[in-house]
Amino acid sequence: MTDETANLAFARAQMAEALAPPAPTTGTLAWVRQNLFGGWFSTLMTLASLYLIWLIVPPVVRFLLIDAVWDGAGRDDCLAEKVGREVGACWPFIGAKLPQLVYGFYPPDQYWRVNLTLALGAALLAPLLIPRAPYKAANAVVFFGVFPVVAFFLLVGGVLGLEHVETRAWGGLLVTLVVSVTGIVASLPLGILLALGRRSQLPVIRTLSVIFIEFWRGVPLITVLFFATYMLPLFLPANWTIDALLRALVGVALFSAAYMAEVVRGGLQAIPKGQYEGAMALGIGYWRMMGLIVLPQVLKLVIPGIVNNFIGLFKDTSLVMVVSILDLLGQLRATFSDASWATPVTLFTGFAFTGLIYFAFCFGMSRYSLFIERRLNTAHRR
Amino acid sequence: MTSETRPARVAFYNDPRLRGLFYQTLLFAVVLWLGYEFVINARDNLRAAKIATGFGFLDNTAGFGINQTLIPYTESDTYGRVFVVGLLNTLLVAVIGIVLATILGFVVGISRLSSNWLLQRIAGAYVELIRNLPLLFQILFWYLAVLGALPGPRQSISLMGEVFINNRGLFLPQPVFDAGSGVVAAAFAAGVLASIAVGTWARRRREATGRPFPVLWTTLALIFGLTILALIATGFPISFDKPVLRGFNFAGGARVIPEFVALLVALTTYTAAFIAEIVRAGILAVSHGQTEAAYSLGLRRGQTLRLVVIPQALRVIIPPLTSQYLNLTKNSSLAVGIGYPDLVAVFAGTTLNQTGQAIEIIAITMAVYLVISLVTSLLMNWYNARTRLVER
Numbered sequence: 001m002t003d004e005t006a007n008l009a010f011a012r013a014q015m016a017e018a019l020a021p022p023a024p025t026t027g028t029l030a031w032v033r034q035n036l037f038g039g040w041f042s043t044l045m046t047l048a049s050l051y052l053i054w055l056i057v058p059p060v061v062r063f064l065l066i067d068a069v070w071d072g073a074g075r076d077d078c079l080a081e082k083v084g085r086e087v088g089a090c091w092p093f094i095g096a097k098l099p100q101l102v103y104g105f106y107p108p109d110q111y112w113r114v115n116l117t118l119a120l121g122a123a124l125l126a127p128l129l130i131p132r133a134p135y136k137a138a139n140a141v142v143f144f145g146v147f148p149v150v151a152f153f154l155l156v157g158g159v160l161g162l163e164h165v166e167t168r169a170w171g172g173l174l175v176t177l178v179v180s181v182t183g184i185v186a187s188l189p190l191g192i193l194l195a196l197g198r199r200s201q202l203p204v205i206r207t208l209s210v211i212f213i214e215f216w217r218g219v220p221l222i223t224v225l226f227f228a229t230y231m232l233p234l235f236l237p238a239n240w241t242i243d244a245l246l247r248a249l250v251g252v253a254l255f256s257a258a259y260m261a262e263v264v265r266g267g268l269q270a271i272p273k274g275q276y277e278g279a280m281a282l283g284i285g286y287w288r289m290m291g292l293i294v295l296p297q298v299l300k301l302v303i304p305g306i307v308n309n310f311i312g313l314f315k316d317t318s319l320v321m322v323v324s325i326l327d328l329l330g331q332l333r334a335t336f337s338d339a340s341w342a343t344p345v346t347l348f349t350g351f352a353f354t355g356l357i358y359f360a361f362c363f364g365m366s367r368y369s370l371f372i373e374r375r376l377n378t379a380h381r382r
Numbered sequence: 383m384t385s386e387t388r389p390a391r392v393a394f395y396n397d398p399r400l401r402g403l404f405y406q407t408l409l410f411a412v413v414l415w416l417g418y419e420f421v422i423n424a425r426d427n428l429r430a431a432k433i434a435t436g437f438g439f440l441d442n443t444a445g446f447g448i449n450q451t452l453i454p455y456t457e458s459d460t461y462g463r464v465f466v467v468g469l470l471n472t473l474l475v476a477v478i479g480i481v482l483a484t485i486l487g488f489v490v491g492i493s494r495l496s497s498n499w500l501l502q503r504i505a506g507a508y509v510e511l512i513r514n515l516p517l518l519f520q521i522l523f524w525y526l527a528v529l530g531a532l533p534g535p536r537q538s539i540s541l542m543g544e545v546f547i548n549n550r551g552l553f554l555p556q557p558v559f560d561a562g563s564g565v566v567a568a569a570f571a572a573g574v575l576a577s578i579a580v581g582t583w584a585r586r587r588r589e590a591t592g593r594p595f596p597v598l599w600t601t602l603a604l605i606f607g608l609t610i611l612a613l614i615a616t617g618f619p620i621s622f623d624k625p626v627l628r629g630f631n632f633a634g635g636a637r638v639i640p641e642f643v644a645l646l647v648a649l650t651t652y653t654a655a656f657i658a659e660i661v662r663a664g665i666l667a668v669s670h671g672q673t674e675a676a677y678s679l680g681l682r683r684g685q686t687l688r689l690v691v692i693p694q695a696l697r698v699i700i701p702p703l704t705s706q707y708l709n710l711t712k713n714s715s716l717a718v719g720i721g722y723p724d725l726v727a728v729f730a731g732t733t734l735n736q737t738g739q740a741i742e743i744i745a746i747t748m749a750v751y752l753v754i755s756l757v758t759s760l761l762m763n764w765y766n767a768r769t770r771l772v773e774r
């Protein structure tokens with residue numbers, strides 16, 4: 001009996017072979033294995049992605065920087081046959097056309113007026129966008145109330161010895177900014193009124209607001225611009241002549257007001273009912289309730305929505321080209337018809353430059369909207 | 383100081399009911415007055431400019447050509463027919479664009495959630511780049527820069543010797559249906575019907591017994607197998623008319639005009655970027671607990687996605703997706719920028735310039751888009767009501 005138990009081995013007599021160390025779960029190599037080669041499908045996707053990058057990035061960099069022509073005076077400097085090498089972007093073309101792309105046909109000796117307006121706008125807008133800057137209310141009043149008037153007289157002229165400049169001469173980035181800023185400044189109050197109207201208890205006001213909003217949201221902006229350009233003059237007395245740019249602005253403002261109304265309505269619905277009831281219990285009337293209690297909360301909530309709307313409007317301003325108002329994109333297209341710069345790379349150069357401008361504006365605004373969204377979200381963050 | 387309550391005396395102009403009535407009457411009167419002014423002014427202006435009114439112009443001869451028509455059209459046809467041609471062209475680019483944008487959008491949206499870091503970044507870069515450039519900019523880029531840089535017909539880029547791309551457009555082989563192709567079509571239809579039946583039966587059986595059935599493979603086998611069998615049995619009645627280079631251009635085959643290609647590519651890539659964001663948000667909206675629960679029940683990754691996550695995500699995805707479809711349809715009007723003959727270009731553009739009847743033409747054009755919008759939102763409301771979460 002003792003012999004049998006002695007032969008039974010319940011415990012190991014010698015040490016087990018050491019296992020290989022587990023695959024590292026931290027560090028670069030582990031990260032690469034997890035995020036780039038986690039399985040055959042992921043590996044395949046990584047390889048495909050690398051191929052795609054190799055296909056796109058080197059040619060673009062070569063075109064924009066390495067092969068690019070940096071100085072020259074005409075098309076000969078950007079022609080591969082004349083230069084005797086591979087030719088990328090033709091930057092002298094942009095240099096020559098920059099005034100046209102920014103100011104359109106604004107008289108060159110008056111460029112300072114445009115520059116001053118843009119600088120003034122930027123100086124007023126910056127503190128409005130920085131959350132910590134003081135005097136928000138005063139700043140907003142100046143930006144939305146005083147600045148448009150100053151900008152109008154500065155750009156149009158005809159007063160205080162300023163030379164009168166027809167809006168037909170305006171163009172380029174100037175028109176893009178004028179149309180989008182006017183659109184947003186005009187559509188904000190109109191949109192708020194429409195949103196209030198849509199939530200109103202008075203049936204006639206509600207119905208009219210709904211019809212107005214749904215009508216403009218249901219049609220493409222191009223038809224709105226056609227409407228403003230061809231149809232609106234017919235509806236007005238014969239002796240009223242409206243400037244072409246102003247007509248387009250009216251169309252853009254009405255169109256974006258409808259979208260703005262929906263953004264504001266979203267904010268109105270997000271305010272708890274207690275806020276309204278509290279205000280009513282204190283005996284505050286409708287307009288003061290809205291102006292002092294509800295709207296301040298709503299507008300703060302819908303800032304990201306407004307900025308997104310603005311991005312859309314900024315991009316949509318390019319459509320005014322269709323009714324022969326030459327904004328940045330329209331001027332770009334006009335520069336292509338200049339035979340003294342016609343080369344195979346001119347088109348790509350022009351699109352690259354203009355694309356960078358549009359991208360810088362839109363991307364900047366979308367980042368700002370994200371920043372505000374995060375700031376407003378602090379209470380819910382865990 | 384008595385405790386009995388008397389109705390507070392309020393001046394009549396402070397009575398909210400009367401005040402509401404007053405404001406509404408005022409607004410209504412203003413709107414009516416504006417409408418009256420518009421009508422009177424329009425009448426006077428039209429009379430002064432000697433522009434005809436009414437919809438009689440729809441029966442007049444148009445007298446201009448259109449380079450892409452889905453129905454037979456000649457220069458001697460009427461403006462009414464121009465309207466139909468334009469509308470069909472709009473619908474064509476919208477429908478194809480919606481299908482392609484949905485596919486691309488879902489691929490990019492799911493890629494953005496991929497565990498593969500590189501893929502996720504590329505999808506993100508695509509979305510950011512496309513969403514931050516104006517659509518008209520992209521349409522012009524594709525049309526002027528990319529398609530404009532294509533070689534002429536003699537140096538066409540050829541794909542397998544069947545499809546040719548050059549600056550005159552895209553040339554494809556056109557199928558020609560000979561006698562007997564009806565049988566093939568019938569076989570295809572039978573395959574589709576049988577697949578639907580199998581799918582229904584398999585779902586019933588799975589719900590009753592829990593046993594799965596390989597629906598996908600059966601469906602593919604049914605549809606393709608039946609069609610190919612019918613093709614062999616009837617001796618391949620479908621042939622292709624291939625494009626051939628004759629002189630300076632291609633003859634035969636089907637030609638897709640470059641305007642259509644540029645518009646379609648731009649609309650598809652642009653809308654897909656927005657759809658990708660919607661898909662991403664929709665999938666993220668399904669709580670992670672659902673995925674974990676599915677895994678703990680033993681479902682595989684693909685099954686979890688297909689049976690648990692996507693059906694719930696669709697409820698969040700569909701409404702904004704529809705509005706993207708509407709946007710795509712409305713954005714197809716940018717065709718006017720490159721001369722694709724859509725509704726706005728041929729009707730609100732050329733026809734308006736020729737007849738000068740701005741009011742009627744713009745009203746018709748706007749009405750078309752409004753009808754499309756309203757019908758879609760009605761369908762949407764119906765769908766929303768049907769798929770709403772039934773809470774107990």
